[in-house]
Amino acid sequence: MLERYLHFIKGVSINLCGKLGVVLVTSSFVSLIILELARLMGIITSSYAGLVTYMLFPSLFVIGLFLILIGWFKFKKQTGKTITELFEQGFDKEDLSVTIFGSRVFHYIGFFSIINIVFLIIISSQMFSFMDSPKFCGTACHSVMNPEWVTYQQSPHSRVDCVQCHVGEGAGALIDSKLNGIWQMVSVTFDLLERPIPTPVHQLRPARETCEKCHWPDKFYGSRLKTIVHNDLDEANTTNYSTLNLKIDAGHGDNRSGIHWHITAENEVRYISVDDKREEIIWAEVRQPDGSYNRYTNKTLTGMTTSQTDTRSIDCVDCHNRATHIYENQENAIDKRIYDGLINISLPFIKREGLKAVTSGYPDKNAGLEGISNHIFGFYQRQYPELARAKSFIIDSAITSLQEIYSRNIHPEMNITWGTYASHIGHIGTTGCFRCHNSNMVDNNGNTISDDCTLCHSLLSNKAATPYQYLTKPDTSDINYQMHKYLRDEFLQSY
Numbered sequence: 240m241l242e243r244y245l246h247f248i249k250g251v252s253i254n255l256c257g258k259l260g261v262v263l264v265t266s267s268f269v270s271l272i273i274l275e276l277a278r279l280m281g282i283i284t285s286s287y288a289g290l291v292t293y294m295l296f297p298s299l300f301v302i303g304l305f306l307i308l309i310g311w312f313k314f315k316k317q318t319g320k321t322i323t324e325l326f327e328q329g330f331d332k333e334d335l336s337v338t339i340f341g342s343r344v345f346h347y348i349g350f351f352s353i354i355n356i357v358f359l360i361i362i363s364s365q366m367f368s369f370m371d372s373p374k375f376c377g378t379a380c381h382s383v384m385n386p387e388w389v390t391y392q393q394s395p396h397s398r399v400d401c402v403q404c405h406v407g408e409g410a411g412a413l414i415d416s417k418l419n420g421i422w423q424m425v426s427v428t429f430d431l432l433e434r435p436i437p438t439p440v441h442q443l444r445p446a447r448e449t450c451e452k453c454h455w456p457d458k459f460y461g462s463r464l465k466t467i468v469h470n471d472l473d474e475a476n477t478t479n480y481s482t483l484n485l486k487i488d489a490g491h492g493d494n495r496s497g498i499h500w501h502i503t504a505e506n507e508v509r510y511i512s513v514d515d516k517r518e519e520i521i522w523a524e525v526r527q528p529d530g531s532y533n534r535y536t537n538k539t540l541t542g543m544t545t546s547q548t549d550t551r552s553i554d555c556v557d558c559h560n561r562a563t564h565i566y567e568n569q570e571n572a573i574d575k576r577i578y579d580g581l582i583n584i585s586l587p588f589i590k591r592e593g594l595k596a597v598t599s600g601y602p603d604k605n606a607g608l609e610g611i612s613n614h615i616f617g618f619y620q621r622q623y624p625e626l627a628r629a630k631s632f633i634i635d636s637a638i639t640s641l642q643e644i645y646s647r648n649i650h651p652e653m654n655i656t657w658g659t660y661a662s663h664i665g666h667i668g669t670t671g672c673f674r675c676h677n678s679n680m681v682d683n684n685g686n687t688i689s690d691d692c693t694l695c696h697s698l699l700s701n702k703a704a705t706p707y708q709y710l711t712k713p714d715t716s717d718i719n720y721q722m723h724k725y726l727r728d729e730f731l732q733s734y
């Protein structure tokens with residue numbers, strides 16, 4: 240077999256060009272098979288290996304095939320010989336003797352052509368599915384996508400392919416995304432990308448084609464009890480607990496009741512904003528049962544012109560803009576590591592100092608990691624030298640966690656720092672829901688879009704010293720009301 244192959248190869252590679260072609264075809268074929276096996280066996284995992292396997296080698300393979308053809312044509316042109324004479328020079332009589340199924344050379348050529356075509360079809364389909372894999376999207380142009388890749392891996396959607404949210408289904412979506420991909424390749428190559436990548440992402444597929452394939456908007460029922468644990472900035476890092484009863488119900492028809500009311504099939508809320516950032520809302524409208532719209536206009540923006548021509552209907556991403564690329568709020572990030580037991584609150588002022596350490600501006604990632612370590616070590620060595628000696632391992636692990644917080648959330652190479660990509664869920668440290676839910680949004684009857692503290696959640700406890708207990712009943716039936724009123728006043732004063 241090998242002997243015959245070599246014999247055929249010798250015949251085909253008539254001149255330097257042909258020889259080069261044969262070398263390219265053979266070597267890229269063999270290397271590709273070896274690399275692919277190594278990838279399948281998990282010996283090589285880098286996505287660059289994928290780039291080489293599915294892009295570089297197949298390209299070399301095709302170039303090789305062309306070189307062989309070019310070699311023939313060159314030979315023909317230089318010597319003025321016909322293809323038959325050319326074959327006579329390359330092969331011996333036996334190869335050329337014609338049977339009923341054609342000559343042996345003809346068999347070889349047919350055989351190798353079929354192999355080449357099958358091979359190229361398999362490789363190109365592999366290439367397409369490889370280019371759709373999260374690993375490729377997330378790591379092929381490393382520095383650019385690294386923030387999205389890091390946050391993606393920690394999200395509830397880390398098993399959902401990037402393309403399921405960003406490309407959606409259908410031929411139109413596929414073509415759109417491939418065209419867009421070409422532009423992205425160009426902009427990465429020539430460094431034309433904006434850093435950070437601007438949001439909202441306008442090419443994102445509509446939520447109906449993505450989120451709603453897995454989550455069913457009409458099927459949100461009841462409420463969700465959520466306890467948020469915070470730590471104070473005092474020496475003891477005092478822990479406090481707030482418990483919200485989040486009304487995540489969708490509500491139906493007249494039975495309006497909760498947060499997912501906006502997105503049920505029978506409802507529509509649409510709005511227009513000052514610019515494409517969707518931050519400052521000029522007006523928002525609610526579709527009424529008779530098909531008309533009731534409009535709430537922002538008092539503070541009357542007469543404001545807008546660059547937007549299209550109104551937008553609220554979908555999942557207007558609230559869940561951080562469904563996957565979840566950047567933490569600096570305080571919550573530390574509170575969470577404390578709650579998870581990674582940062583020990585027996586270290587005095589660890590919350591306060593940790594916060595200082597992760598929020599100082601550092602020129603790059605390494606400076607950041609080193610700066611955090613120096614800050615924390617320095618602080619305990621100066622203020623609590625004895626503790627620094629006795630509890631050095633607890634300090635060490637706190638530093639490791641603070642560095643992890645920094646690496647996850649801060650990406651100097653993409654100009655991403657605290658708050659660059661704020662979440663629209665809630666209203667603490669973000670305009671979020673209060674973009675519309677505020678007393679400046681009024682309709683013709685003088686009604687506002689409610690910002691009542693019990694519209695979206697009831698606050699079962701706020702900064703309490705102990706976690707809220709389900710079964711503790713309020714003393715009087717009225718105290719819930721009083722608490723809300725009190726909290727509301729207190730909150731509005733500080734807002």
Ligand code: HEC
Nearest residue numbers: 373376377387391396399400401404438439440560563564
């Ligand atoms: C569950 C859906 C989902 C998945 C899976 C997903 N994304 Fe996203 N992505 C989003 C949403 C939603 C936004 C934010 C849109 C906005 O703010 O307008 C976004 C934004 C982005 C942005 C813009 C910058 C930013 O952080 O807002 C990039 C780049 C991006 N995604 C890349 C990726 C890559 C790469 C993957 C896979 C590794 C991925 N996405 C997986 C939903 C998803």
Ligand code: HEC
Nearest residue numbers: 395396399403404446449450451452453454555556559562
């Ligand atoms: C391929 C299916 C799929 C798609 C597409 C998808 N999700 Fe999810 N989503 C899930 C699954 C499964 C979970 C639960 C993961 C878990 O609990 O570990 C989840 C979790 C969530 C959660 C967190 C729930 C919680 O308990 O905290 C939110 C919010 C969410 N998805 C919103 C979205 C939004 C918004 C989109 C569109 C941008 C989207 N999802 C697209 C499957 C999907």
Ligand code: HEC
Nearest residue numbers: 446450451454456463485487498501502553554555558664
């Ligand atoms: C008006 C804002 C808003 C819109 C629009 C919205 N959500 Fe939500 N969603 C919320 C809030 C607020 C929560 C509660 C957040 C929390 O648990 O921390 C929530 C919770 C969720 C959860 C977790 C539910 C649970 O049982 O714990 C999922 C999943 C989810 N949303 C998916 C979606 C999907 C999918 C869409 C679009 C079809 C959508 N949401 C549209 C605001 C919204």
Ligand code: HEC
Nearest residue numbers: 490495496497498500510523525558664665672675694695
């Ligand atoms: C783009 C504007 C807009 C944003 C952003 C927005 N809402 Fe709304 N929301 C509305 C409008 C308009 C109504 C209906 C007001 C009316 O006519 O009573 C509404 C109604 C509600 C209702 C009452 C539904 C019912 O059953 O009556 C809840 C609860 C709610 N929103 C929660 C939220 C939460 C939570 C967020 C943030 C995560 C949010 N909204 C963000 C515009 C918005």
Ligand code: HEC
Nearest residue numbers: 467481664665666667672676690691692694695726727730
């Ligand atoms: C339009 C809906 C909406 C209204 C109105 C609203 N909230 Fe909230 N609130 C939310 C959502 C959503 C969250 C975020 C829950 C989460 O973190 O997932 C939240 C979170 C909170 C938290 C917990 C924050 C934390 O991280 O500890 C407090 C406290 C709070 N709200 C108080 C209030 C008070 C007081 C009012 C009245 C002035 C109010 N809220 C009005 C939707 C609303």
